[in-house]
Amino acid sequence: MEPFLHIQGMSGGYIWNRPVVHDLSFSIDSGEMVGLIGLNGAGKSTTIKHILGLLVPQQGEVRVNGLRVSDNAEKYRASFAYVPEAPELYEELTIREHLRMTAMAYGLDETQFRSRSETLAGQFDMTEKLDSFPQTLSKGMRQKVMIMNAFLVEPPLYVIDEPFLGLDPLGIRSLLDLMVERKRNGAAFLISSHILSTLETYCDRYVVLNKGRIASKGTLDELRRSAGAVPDTTLDDVFYTLVKGGPT
Structure with missing residues (x-):
């Protein structure tokens, strides 16, 4: 069965032939929560804009529920909801x-x-x-x-960009509880956030972007192995190693 969100070999950006993100490949299954993490300027927002259909990949493709936005834009966009940072x-x-x-x-x-x-x-x-x-x-x-x-x-897919900024403790807890409930009912989530401790608690897998490329992806244990870290290393420390040029 095809993943609900599938990105394959995607490169793209705002100016043709000058991509910001390069050869990205990852997927999200129904009932799965994936954290998209990276430093400022790593390509997270550009990646999200390609998923939303606001940017067209210069190479590769993005499929949501088996569709590209060019196949059926209305049905494509009806398959997800987006929470922007601002x-x-x-x-x-x-x-x-x-x-x-x-x-x-x-x-x-x-x-x-x-x-x-x-x-x-x-x-x-x-x-x-x-x-x-x-x-x-x-x-x-x-x-x-x-x-x-x-x-x-x-919707079956939620794309959420820095959702915790400005929220009070009740709002954060309510959002996290809703995410867990919808995930349990089969929804897929892509969440971009700098609050890595929260992502570590709630996400199943992670995609680490660095300078427009995937530095590592997978479960926390897989990221730890990629970074050459010991088994109990936190996501925050693993991320630091990956983006500072540690083992891959």
């Missing part, structure tokens, strides 16, 4: 209206919309803010709105 909201829409617009875009009926939106608002302590406009919210609350929109539609 919240992007419409200032003229209330939070409830943001959620309703997302529900309409993904074909949720009214019963699904009401049930899911009310549950998510309760989980993220946002019930009293549903009829507020974005300009009245803190950055952390705006980030909660982005997360609520992504989890409202219950």
